[in-house]
Amino acid sequence: MNLGKDQLRELYRLMVAVRQLDRSAVSWQRQGLIPGYAPELGQEAAQVGSGYVVDTTRDFVFPTYREMGVARAMGVDMVEYMSTHKATWHGGLYNPAETRLAPIQAVVAGSVLHAVGWAHGARLNGPADDGTYPVAMTYFGDGASSQGDIHEAMNFAAVMKAPVVFFVQNNGWAISVPTERQVAGGSVAARAAGYGMESVQVDGDDVVAVVEATSRAFAHAREGNGPVLVEAMTYRRGPHSTSDDPGRYRTLDEERNDAGEDPVERFRRQLEADGVADAAFFAEALEAAKAEEEQVRAGVEALGSRPGTEMFDYVFQESTPALDEQARQWREESEHV
Amino acid sequence: MYKDNQEGTTMEMEPAGAAVNVVEMSMQQALNRALMETLERDPKTLVFGEDVGRLGGVFRITDGLQAKFGSDRVFDTPLAESGILGMSVGLAMAGWHSIPEVQFDGFAYPAINQIVCQIGRMNYRSRGIMPMPITLRVPSFGGIRAPEHHGESLEALFAHVPGLKVVSPSTPHEAYHQLKYAASRPDPVIFMEPKSRYWQKGEVDLDNAGERTGSAVVREGKHATLVAWGAMVSRCLQVAELAAEDGIELEVLDLRWLKPIDAEGLAASVSKTRRAVVVHEAPRTSGLGAEVAAIINERCFRTLRAPVERVTGFDVPYPSGDLEDEYIPNIDRILFGIQRVLEYRRG
Known part of the structure; x- marks a missing residue:
């Protein structure tokens, strides 16, 4: 993908919007607006860059609980996305079928096999007129790469030549445990060879490099050549979640040293040096991000609780007498509250 | 369309002058026939698992299915149960109705995470937008002098999980109709086949299913x-x-x-x-x-x-x-x- 000036600017706008919203969400938690949040601070390039490549008319994306930047790049409504962090609904209120983003997944490595199944299903549907296939992209981290389901997913995808892009954000930390305690040798991408799968390791803090690597991976999968693994090397600058205290396992000096240059600042510097954007553009992008943040915050604040009947409504497509009876009893007894 | 080697014989019975279609067959044959007809009826159904393709399953429940429907609709997976069930979730999200087999009851344990945390919850998590039409066949219970982990009864475990339905047939007639029914529903069903009864024959009324739900x-x-x-x-x-x-x-x-x-x-x-x-x-x-x-x-x-x-x-x-x-x-x-x-x- 050869990125034009407009695309580069769009990527920057997205990264700034995501940065603003991510920081804001942490504040919301501190202010008591939401009970918890998993910041993606420092992973803006990896998330925006990969999400930017998705064709939402045909592809499908399987996130974890830390892919706000991907969701934003795909155009998912941010209030509906944030609703999961407001404890409104597990998985979020956005429509997964329309947005092409699977519900937020709280099980580490839980949805990676789903991507393989989805992609195999897409393959069974046959190629489009131009001979290409829709692609499933699934996200996981260096910690999740220790899970057995990752092995099963990679093996299944490779054996079945399923059009899957495994997008690994190697952010250095699984809560308190560093990558070297998860991945001997430090590279998840290196494992792909064992599955007979193509892989690439990319500077995950370089948004252009991420876009290019992800685009190549998509092209490979689209053409029916099987899965690809992209490992974006990045750094989790924030805590694992708003309940976490990184001071217990890493020092501020280590953070400064290991994090490298901030990906948003780095991209800004590059755009400026290349003459793609100027100070006025950056200021305008920041203003737009702040306006969006205000709007999303207002939307999150306005989110009410879902009616309790929904606990029962979505368990099955075809409810059961026992469940109906429990719902009836709940209604009857909660009326007295 | 039904294969000759299934040894099914149609019996002529004429109560009340109505033509009935009663066939004597084993539960294995009844299940095989139910799968055959389901694959025929619904082009979005898939049968897969370990050794279910060329071999026809270790109990031969899927015998002849791959030859008839091809290896897109009926296929062998790598030997990993979590993979089989996790894949079913993604296939459901892409609009397919999976009828996976877990080879033996005890082999469902490695897939529990996908069954409990994903299959049982995706419809709920997605607010009904992504149903999980998955009919998981599990040769179940004991009685065949098999090795360890080949004789387990997991019904209470599955029944305890929100979002799952569980059924177990007792006769060839029940097996034939319950499997066809389960495989036509939009919710996940754990289909527990009593493996010690696979080879017992019984009459299957092909036309008259009787009541499908309840006892x-x-x-x-x-x-x-x-x-x-x-x-x-x-x-x-x-x-x-x-x-x-x-x-x-x-x-x-x-x-x-x-x-x-x-x-x-x-x-x-x-x-x-x-x-x-x-x-x-x-x-x-x-x-x-x-x-x-x-x-x-x-x-x-x-x-x-x-x-x-x-x-x-x-x-x-x-x-x-x-x-x-x-x-x-x-x-x-x-x-x-x-x-x-x-x-x-x-x-």
Whole structure:
């Protein structure tokens, strides 16, 4: 993908919007607006860059609980996305079928096999007129790469030549445990060879490099050549979640040293040096991000609780007498509250 | 379309002048035929698992399916149960109805995360937008002198999980119609096949499914109700036959659906007989018998003449073949259970 000036600017706008919203969400938690949040601070390039490549008319994306930047790049409504962090609904209120983003997944490595199944299903549907296939992209981290389901997913995808892009954000930390305690040798991408799968390791803090690597991976999968693994090397600058205290396992000096240059600042510097954007553009992008943040915050604040009947409504497509009876009893007894 | 080597023979029966289509076949043949017809009926159905393709499954339930429908619709997967079930989730999200096989009951354990955390919840998590039409076939229960982990009874475990439905057929007729029914529904169904009954023949009325949901009274009686499912149904019928020689008339209720349990059918039978013995192969503690007993207590407390009796496996790992006849409820143990409810006296 050869990125034009407009695309580069769009990527920057997205990264700034995501940065603003991510920081804001942490504040919301501190202010008591939401009970918890998993910041993606420092992973803006990896998330925006990969999400930017998705064709939402045909592809499908399987996130974890830390892919706000991907969701934003795909155009998912941010209030509906944030609703999961407001404890409104597990998985979020956005429509997964329309947005092409699977519900937020709280099980580490839980949805990676789903991507393989989805992609195999897409393959069974046959190629489009131009001979290409829709692609499933699934996200996981260096910690999740220790899970057995990752092995099963990679093996299944490779054996079945399923059009899957495994997008690994190697952010250095699984809560308190560093990558070297998860991945001997430090590279998840290196494992792909064992599955007979193509892989690439990319500077995950370089948004252009991420876009290019992800685009190549998509092209490979689209053409029916099987899965690809992209490992974006990045750094989790924030805590694992708003309940976490990184001071217990890493020092501020280590953070400064290991994090490298901030990906948003780095991209800004590059755009400026290349003459793609100027100070006025950056200021305008920041203003737009702040306006969006205000709007999303207002939307999150306005989110009410879902009616309790929904606990029962979505368990099955075809409810059961026992469940109906429990719902009836709940209604009857909660009326007295 | 039905293969000659299935040994199915059509019997001519003419009650009330109506043409009926009753075939004698084994449960293995009935299940095979149900899958054949399901794949034929719905082009979005897929059958997959370990050795289900070329081999036709270790129990031959999927025999001939790949030859007929091709290796897109019927395929062997790598040997990994979590992969099989996790893949089913993604296929469901892409609009496919999966009918995966887990080769033996005990092999479902490696897939529990996907079954419980994903299959049972995706419809809920997605607010009904992404249903999970997955019919998971599990050759279940004991009685075939198999190695460890090949004789487990997991119904209570599955029934406890929100979002799953559980059914177990007891006869070829039930197996044929229940599998076709389960594979036509939009919710996930754990389909527990009593593997010790695979080769027993019975009459299958191909045209007349009968009621698909709920329980079924398979023998009427008035002194006590035997509640059972899967392979224990035929054993309870044997017991009822023996008890009848002593003038004891036992009703046998095939529970069929283990989730949802047919509380009304259960209560109707026990209200009539006023005594109940629930029989299952699974360990007793927190087994499904406890749920059955609780439902009977809730609905029949006033009419009960005796506490509900449980005749079950023991709270031990499923034993080796030499001891499995000691473990699975046998005729004597069921008769003792019946004796206890019949002889019970208050105070």
